[in-house]
Amino acid sequence: MSRVPGPFRSQLRAELTVVLRNGEQLLLTLIIPVLLLVFFSTVDVLPTGDVREPIDFLTPGVLALAVMSSAMVSLGIATGFERGYKVLKRLGATPLGRPRWLAAKITTVIVVQMIQLVVLVPVALVLGWDAGSARWLLAVGAVITGTIAFGGVGLFIAGRLRAEINLAAQNGLYLVLLLLGGMVIPFDELPEPLAAVAKCLPSGALADVLRDALVGGADRPGTSWLVLGAWAVVAPALTALTFRWE
Amino acid sequence: MTSDASAGFSRIDRTERTLEVENLSVRYGEVLAVDSVSFTARPGEVTAVLGPNGAGKTSTIEVCEGLRRRSSGHVRVLGLDPHRDRRSLANRMGIMLQEGGVYPSARPIDVVRQYCGLYSSGSGKAANPDELIELVGLSERRRTAWRRLSGGEKQRLSLALALAARPAIVFLDEPTSGVDVNGRTMIRSIIRNLADEGSTVILATHELDEAEKVCDRVVIFDKGKVLVNGTLDDVRKARQAVRLRTAKPLDLDAMPENLVGWLVEEAPGNYTIEDAPQGLIGALAVWLSERGIDVIELRAGMSSLEDVFKDLTGGRS
Numbered sequence: 001m002s003r004v005p006g007p008f009r010s011q012l013r014a015e016l017t018v019v020l021r022n023g024e025q026l027l028l029t030l031i032i033p034v035l036l037l038v039f040f041s042t043v044d045v046l047p048t049g050d051v052r053e054p055i056d057f058l059t060p061g062v063l064a065l066a067v068m069s070s071a072m073v074s075l076g077i078a079t080g081f082e083r084g085y086k087v088l089k090r091l092g093a094t095p096l097g098r099p100r101w102l103a104a105k106i107t108t109v110i111v112v113q114m115i116q117l118v119v120l121v122p123v124a125l126v127l128g129w130d131a132g133s134a135r136w137l138l139a140v141g142a143v144i145t146g147t148i149a150f151g152g153v154g155l156f157i158a159g160r161l162r163a164e165i166n167l168a169a170q171n172g173l174y175l176v177l178l179l180l181g182g183m184v185i186p187f188d189e190l191p192e193p194l195a196a197v198a199k200c201l202p203s204g205a206l207a208d209v210l211r212d213a214l215v216g217g218a219d220r221p222g223t224s225w226l227v228l229g230a231w232a233v234v235a236p237a238l239t240a241l242t243f244r245w246e
Numbered sequence: 247m248t249s250d251a252s253a254g255f256s257r258i259d260r261t262e263r264t265l266e267v268e269n270l271s272v273r274y275g276e277v278l279a280v281d282s283v284s285f286t287a288r289p290g291e292v293t294a295v296l297g298p299n300g301a302g303k304t305s306t307i308e309v310c311e312g313l314r315r316r317s318s319g320h321v322r323v324l325g326l327d328p329h330r331d332r333r334s335l336a337n338r339m340g341i342m343l344q345e346g347g348v349y350p351s352a353r354p355i356d357v358v359r360q361y362c363g364l365y366s367s368g369s370g371k372a373a374n375p376d377e378l379i380e381l382v383g384l385s386e387r388r389r390t391a392w393r394r395l396s397g398g399e400k401q402r403l404s405l406a407l408a409l410a411a412r413p414a415i416v417f418l419d420e421p422t423s424g425v426d427v428n429g430r431t432m433i434r435s436i437i438r439n440l441a442d443e444g445s446t447v448i449l450a451t452h453e454l455d456e457a458e459k460v461c462d463r464v465v466i467f468d469k470g471k472v473l474v475n476g477t478l479d480d481v482r483k484a485r486q487a488v489r490l491r492t493a494k495p496l497d498l499d500a501m502p503e504n505l506v507g508w509l510v511e512e513a514p515g516n517y518t519i520e521d522a523p524q525g526l527i528g529a530l531a532v533w534l535s536e537r538g539i540d541v542i543e544l545r546a547g548m549s550s551l552e553d554v555f556k557d558l559t560g561g562r563s
Binding site for chain 2: 018091092094
């Protein structure tokens with residue numbers, strides 16, 4: 001019998017097991033992003049403008065989508081069910097504590113994102129993405145800020161709604177943001193009022209700053225950083241104020 | 247885990263109050279769920295918190311566990327405030343929720359390992375996961391997802407989680423609900439062993455016969471208040487009564503004074519006699535047979551908890 005690891009590692013292991021054993025979550029975090037990347041870069045249906053290669057437009061957008069799926073949808077759905085099944089309540093009577101619980105959640109998201117990167121970046125390179133001008137440090141900063149923003153949104157919803165409604169809400173929001181977000185569809189293709197809304201959403205903002213960092217020629221990276229930063233402050237703060245453990 | 251767990255408790259101080267609840271009230275909006283309740287529990291004993299559903303048992307237990315805030319009153323668990331000292335208390339306390347607490351896809355051995363890990367940094371004496379699984383009889387089901395376990399198996403896994411800390415005090419909320427006969431016997435014997443090894447066990451249940459088989463002390467709740475609080479024997483003795491049922495109603499006016507003074511008519515044909523003096527029952531039997539009145543039932547002895555409970559609450563259980 002091997003030694004039992006401490007509270008944080010025990011919790012992290014439990015969190016990872018839930019996420020990695022769940023087929024639907026893998027579909028959302030890995031398979032859909034890969035499919036979108038392959039499909040839209042090889043089938044020329046997406047209006048990505050004349051000058052850009054589709055894959056150069058798509059790669060940052062799909063990475064933004066991947067961040068949204070792991071930090072918001074995957075985290076939010078799992079947490080919602082844990083609330084519903086009283087897992088959180090039960091953990092509340094152990095020495096784990098909220099800081100270590102949150103740290104285990106965040107680490108789980110980071111591990112999933114590492115797997116996403118390891119899968120998506122080589123696929124994008126094979127499909128012809130030119131990573132020569134990528135500013136990786138800036139991209140990592142964008143992913144971190146985006147993770148905080150989307151994590152806040154996911155936990156905000158999970159902390160208020162019943163588990164089944166939360167599941168529907170997270171998936172619905174994923175689809176809406178995917179279509180509205182400037183992730184696979186450029187802002188220019190949206191009707192003006194819709195594009196204005198889309199630019200204020202964390203999805204559009206993250207895609208835009210990632211596009212700036214990874215390929216250059218983004219829409220308006222300065223404003224997008226402001227939008228993303230604001231979401232990263234407001235969403236977690238709102239969650240902290242409203243989250244119901246039970 | 248038996249030998250190790252008992253090591254720290256070789257001498258049980260049964261006069262110590264490991265749980266003190268004093269004038270506790272819990273209010274949900276307009277509803278007063280727990281109304282100025284007081285009781286204590288001691289190490290080495292199983293204290294049963296009894297009452298119908300909605301009597302305030304779970305609210306009271308959850309305040310003691312630090313999961314719910316009290317509206318007023320005073321609660322001390324192992325000398326600590328369950329809300330303020332939650333973190334330090336968590337290392338020495340085991341709990342079993344009334345339901346849930348485990349992710350449906352999780353496997354028993356993984357959850358038990360997780361919980362043993364959660365307690366491993368504290369006083370450094372978390373239980374061994376394999377032994378715990380064995381103790382609750384889930385060795386064959388260790389790799390079966392929680393959602394595929396039977397009601398009884400789920401309860402036994404929850405019990406295992408409550409024991410992961412090798413706790414000094416354990417709160418069990420309806421541990422035998424939905425459990426079959428074999429499972430009940432196993433759970434009862436685990437509970438008894440825990441107390442015998444020196445833990446304080448608080449057992450909340452509405453199953454009076456289960457409680458009666460395992461508890462030392464009884465706290466009976468109804469409508470948010472404590473009706474009775476004492477050792478099992480005291481509670482049963484206090485309600486000791488002779489029950490008499492006759493084929494037809496007795497004419498009490500025709501009865502001699504020395505007999506009728508002891509008789510309480512519950513309903514025509516249904517009587518109880520409390521604290522009967524010696525010879526009374528004999529005299530009564532003679533008087534009845536002389537008049538040719540058939541006795542359907544004449545029963546003396548200690549009341550069951552069920553009787554006590556029906557007496558107190560007017561038949562609801």
